[in-house]
Amino acid sequence: xxxxxxxxxxxxxxxxxxxxxxxxxxxxxxxxxxxxxxxxxxxxxxxxxxxxxxxxxxxxxxxxxxxxxxxxxxxxxxxxxxxxxxxxxxxxxxxxxxxxxxxxxxxxxxxxxxxxxxxxxxxxxxxxxxxxxxxxxxxxxxxxxxxxxxxxxxxxxxxxxxxxxxxxxxxxxxxxxxxxxxxxxxxxxxxxx
Numbered sequence: 534x535x536x537x538x539x540x541x542x543x544x545x546x547x548x549x550x551x552x553x554x555x556x557x558x559x560x561x562x563x564x565x566x567x568x569x570x571x572x573x574x575x576x577x578x579x580x581x582x583x584x585x586x587x588x589x590x591x592x593x594x595x596x597x598x599x600x601x602x603x604x605x606x607x608x609x610x611x612x613x614x615x616x617x618x619x620x621x622x623x624x625x626x627x628x629x630x631x632x633x634x635x636x637x638x639x640x641x642x643x644x645x646x647x648x649x650x651x652x653x654x655x656x657x658x659x660x661x662x663x664x665x666x667x668x669x670x671x672x673x674x675x676x677x678x679x680x681x682x683x684x685x686x687x688x689x690x691x692x693x694x695x696x697x698x699x700x701x702x703x704x705x706x707x708x709x710x711x712x713x714x715x716x717x718x719x720x721x722x723x724x725x726x
Contacts, residue, residue, distance in 0.1 A: 570659040572725045573669030577718050580620055583610045588678070596681045597694045604698045617721035622673065624714025628683075628695070628704035637662075638717055641670040649712045665722035673714045675707040683707045 587606045591599030607622075608631075614620050623634040625642060634642050641658065648655040657671040675683060682691060685706050695702050707713055 566659060566661075569661075569667045569720065569725075570657065570669065573659055573667065573718050573720060574657060574671075576615070576618060576720070576725075577620065577669065577671065577716060580610060580614065580718075581716065592678065592681075596688070596691045600682060600691070600694045600698060615724075617724040619719040621717055622714055623717060624673075624704060625712075626703040626706075627714075628699045628702050630701055632714075637668070638670070638715075641668075641717070642715055645670075645672045645712055645715055661722075662719075667720040667722070667724070669718040669720070671716045671718075672712055673716060675709055675711045675713045677709055679707065679713065680709060683713060 584607060587602050587610065588599055591602030607629075611620050611622075621632065623632050623638050623642060625634075625646060627633055644658075645655050654674070655672055657669060659667055659669045661667055681687070682695065683704055683706075685708065687695070687705060695705075704713070
């Protein structure tokens with residue numbers, strides 16, 4: 534009987550040690566994910582500001598000029614990111630066909646659409662891909678300024694400019710506060726380390 538108790542005690546110690554190690558692993562994993570999410574947000578923030586600045590500079594010269602600014606400068610902004618970073622925008626209703634969601638991005642975009650259909654406003658999310666890279670996504674909600682080009686009542690001259698630059702445009706009919714799409718940011722596995 535003494536042997537059985539000793540074996541049970543050893544098994545309990547081993548199980549307890551394993552459980553503790555598992556808990557520590559999970560805590561370290563969550564901390565790394567939080568750090569990567571913060572890094573992704575911080576990396577995306579100045580890029581979003583550049584997109585906004587470009588739009589506002591164009592809007593100062595009129596909505597039609599803002600379309601020209603976005604058409605020319607948005608791809609350049611997305612291309613001028615730090616090494617180890619890829620960035621872009623996508624939507625369920627794209628204006629530029631280059632922004633069509635890839636298979637990888639359809640899942641997060643669908644999640645944001647589901648959240649919206651349930652009356653929820655979602656925030657940014659991060660995941661680690663099988664390649665080791667980190668994918669961060671963040672919803673874009675339609676603001677009042679967006680309605681001039683993306684709303685339900687677009688001025689004829691603005692619609693003509695959109696049709697000229699983007700003949701297959703789908704990115705209209707939005708209401709203020711509605712999900713218009715999402716930013717995505719891919720970080721190399723070791724970015725920021």
